[in-house]
Amino acid sequence: MSTETIPFAKGLEGVIAAESKICKVDGVKGDLSYYGYSIFDLSESATYEEVAYLLLYGKLPNEKELREFLILAKRYRKLEPSVLTIQKYLAKNTHPMKALQSSYAALGGIWDSTYKEKFIETLIGYIEQTPLLVASHYRIMKQQEVITPDPQLSFSGNFLYMLSGKKPPKEEEKIFDKILILHMEHSLNASTFTARVVASSLPPVSSVISAATGSLFGPLHGGANEKVLQMIDEIGSIENVEKWIDGAIARKKKISGMGHRVYKVKDPRATILQKSLKAFAKDELSKKRLIISEKLEEYFVTRMTEKGKQIYPNVDFYSGILLNSIGIDPILFTPIFAIARVSGWAAHVREQWEDNRIFRPKALYIGEEGKKYIPITQR
Amino acid sequence: MSTETIPFAKGLEGVIAAESKICKVDGVKGDLSYYGYSIFDLSESATYEEVAYLLLYGKLPNEKELREFLILAKRYRKLEPSVLTIQKYLAKNTHPMKALQSSYAALGGIWDSTYKEKFIETLIGYIEQTPLLVASHYRIMKQQEVITPDPQLSFSGNFLYMLSGKKPPKEEEKIFDKILILHMEHSLNASTFTARVVASSLPPVSSVISAATGSLFGPLHGGANEKVLQMIDEIGSIENVEKWIDGAIARKKKISGMGHRVYKVKDPRATILQKSLKAFAKDELSKKRLIISEKLEEYFVTRMTEKGKQIYPNVDFYSGILLNSIGIDPILFTPIFAIARVSGWAAHVREQWEDNRIFRPKALYIGEEGKKYIPITQR
Numbered sequence: 001m002s003t004e005t006i007p008f009a010k011g012l013e014g015v016i017a018a019e020s021k022i023c024k025v026d027g028v029k030g031d032l033s034y035y036g037y038s039i040f041d042l043s044e045s046a047t048y049e050e051v052a053y054l055l056l057y058g059k060l061p062n063e064k065e066l067r068e069f070l071i072l073a074k075r076y077r078k079l080e081p082s083v084l085t086i087q088k089y090l091a092k093n094t095h096p097m098k099a100l101q102s103s104y105a106a107l108g109g110i111w112d113s114t115y116k117e118k119f120i121e122t123l124i125g126y127i128e129q130t131p132l133l134v135a136s137h138y139r140i141m142k143q144q145e146v147i148t149p150d151p152q153l154s155f156s157g158n159f160l161y162m163l164s165g166k167k168p169p170k171e172e173e174k175i176f177d178k179i180l181i182l183h184m185e186h187s188l189n190a191s192t193f194t195a196r197v198v199a200s201s202l203p204p205v206s207s208v209i210s211a212a213t214g215s216l217f218g219p220l221h222g223g224a225n226e227k228v229l230q231m232i233d234e235i236g237s238i239e240n241v242e243k244w245i246d247g248a249i250a251r252k253k254k255i256s257g258m259g260h261r262v263y264k265v266k267d268p269r270a271t272i273l274q275k276s277l278k279a280f281a282k283d284e285l286s287k288k289r290l291i292i293s294e295k296l297e298e299y300f301v302t303r304m305t306e307k308g309k310q311i312y313p314n315v316d317f318y319s320g321i322l323l324n325s326i327g328i329d330p331i332l333f334t335p336i337f338a339i340a341r342v343s344g345w346a347a348h349v350r351e352q353w354e355d356n357r358i359f360r361p362k363a364l365y366i367g368e369e370g371k372k373y374i375p376i377t378q379r
Numbered sequence: 380m381s382t383e384t385i386p387f388a389k390g391l392e393g394v395i396a397a398e399s400k401i402c403k404v405d406g407v408k409g410d411l412s413y414y415g416y417s418i419f420d421l422s423e424s425a426t427y428e429e430v431a432y433l434l435l436y437g438k439l440p441n442e443k444e445l446r447e448f449l450i451l452a453k454r455y456r457k458l459e460p461s462v463l464t465i466q467k468y469l470a471k472n473t474h475p476m477k478a479l480q481s482s483y484a485a486l487g488g489i490w491d492s493t494y495k496e497k498f499i500e501t502l503i504g505y506i507e508q509t510p511l512l513v514a515s516h517y518r519i520m521k522q523q524e525v526i527t528p529d530p531q532l533s534f535s536g537n538f539l540y541m542l543s544g545k546k547p548p549k550e551e552e553k554i555f556d557k558i559l560i561l562h563m564e565h566s567l568n569a570s571t572f573t574a575r576v577v578a579s580s581l582p583p584v585s586s587v588i589s590a591a592t593g594s595l596f597g598p599l600h601g602g603a604n605e606k607v608l609q610m611i612d613e614i615g616s617i618e619n620v621e622k623w624i625d626g627a628i629a630r631k632k633k634i635s636g637m638g639h640r641v642y643k644v645k646d647p648r649a650t651i652l653q654k655s656l657k658a659f660a661k662d663e664l665s666k667k668r669l670i671i672s673e674k675l676e677e678y679f680v681t682r683m684t685e686k687g688k689q690i691y692p693n694v695d696f697y698s699g700i701l702l703n704s705i706g707i708d709p710i711l712f713t714p715i716f717a718i719a720r721v722s723g724w725a726a727h728v729r730e731q732w733e734d735n736r737i738f739r740p741k742a743l744y745i746g747e748e749g750k751k752y753i754p755i756t757q758r
Contacts, residue, residue, distance in 0.1 A: 010397075018740075021746030041752035082468050082470050085468045086468050086469070086485075089468065094487070097586070101480075102465075103481075105477050106465075106477070109473025191580070194576050199597075201569045202598050211594065214589055215576065261739055358390050358599045358600070360392065361391035361396035361567050362566075365402075367401065367403065371412075371415035371416050376439070377442065
């Protein structure tokens, strides 16, 4: 290879970083599948717990397998007093994502495992603990009493219960399951890639999961659905959509929740979330937001198509509106993304550890060479 | 590109993941330079503080610049009570690297910044805090009183003081500076690559530094110098070296501290550390370990050369012996690596944020497709 043609893709765009059996993103057809099962089927028919099993073991469980899986998982459905104390001592207004990153690492001091041990059970433990860690810190932050988890409830039901102190209606539990399923896995996004890179030096599970959380906290990764909600509320009325979008396009402002490096068509997750929102939005605010966002989509896509650009809604476009319609505080949107995505991280940790090689790419050196060291007094 | 020839390098070996002006690793000549300055010059003549400045600003400071840099850095030389409390509540025997990962994220709740703000000062704050976080947790773990940092001491001097409660002799401070300088930066190793990947989604500084710590904790990255020390003590005598190595080679056992993906000759850092150890080793144990390790190097390299293999000592081969000779507990070897490497992470965060693009490589999908979803009762 000659030095003139060194191939270098910023952000590793287009570069293959791993082989994987976990997830296929079809950016042209607009489909996403986990271990061969389309997200359309999974989000329609499966529970969160079934899909977590699928991601960890590569197959859907039968009734017996699921029962055993739930018994194992629920062993980890308990608040760890030392982590709870740590959450209480975090500085006031510590962002929930920082609290989560810190809590995972602290949890690692209580139970953990490396690739040499039975790490799948530990991954299940971290998946099960995530909603507990998020809910307990949220209640502490709001100066409310922490709710003890309920082993009778489903994964989603228990989280919603631990947030509000009230057992959620079945319909909310189901919609929350669907939102989680759609966010569980998406190939080598930045946080999952982080999980694989960190896992590749073989630290214990807690170090990996904590690190991936830091990546998800970045606004280029998590957080866009919160911005969509703000944007929709700023637009405020269906009449204001065209003017607002024209202004934004003129100022070259990026529209939150639109466009994706992989999808060249509408993100299948956006399609599913939009449908759910249409079925679920009953209060006036949610109905209004739905109408504004659909109008925004229609008008923005038309304007982009005129310019020859294919930019469509991504997963973040309808998810924040839907989450808020079941009463979720926007500060929890990214932590909820983590509650879902931890299953994807776990699947990739498993795959990485089954055939590991440490990530150690090269940098193309473009700096100076052979500089002479001069003592500080002569500089 | 045809599908038959999809290029895929496990661990991204040989793949260029970023352009960089920070560090050149010359694996053929056996040299390492930071911003054009050879590690031989820097470790011989510069202080840790000068090199930290170099890595952050791309130039060596003059006296005035260094003075101002130290004033700024020392503003962060104070124990944060809430982080200290958190360290106290960590589960007993939490490994110092988990404690550090957790502490960084907790520190992020007190002060932090994103790429939009004056993040270089924050990076300096995290560099300055690292030895404090390590020393305070270590003292807590040992049920000793935490030592208040001393603003009069150098960076290294203060850390050694906070570990033992005694002001270190100048010679130890100098040798510790040298060890740190050698470990500060090494291009896209797994933890620095982690830092860049995490930084690329634009979370605040604390999230990035905490995540990189998780990667460094992996035994394929940090921790090898601890294993070298164990190996040398297991060998126990110079007479036992040849037999031990022959046995290890016969059993295809990996020899800790030997070989490196990038260096095809002896790691320059090993050369420098060996020289320092020869000058510094005065107690009987260190002298004995030195003799055993030099014999081990000589015999192992000869045996490998006979087999046509070029495997030489890397940075870990002499560093643990040297650290232990100044009384450092082996459990602190990897945290000390972090104390040094945080400067390299900081340099790369700065470079990444100056021209950011989110890391989002591709996975080569090798799994199943189009699987039909069957309800759980029929599985």
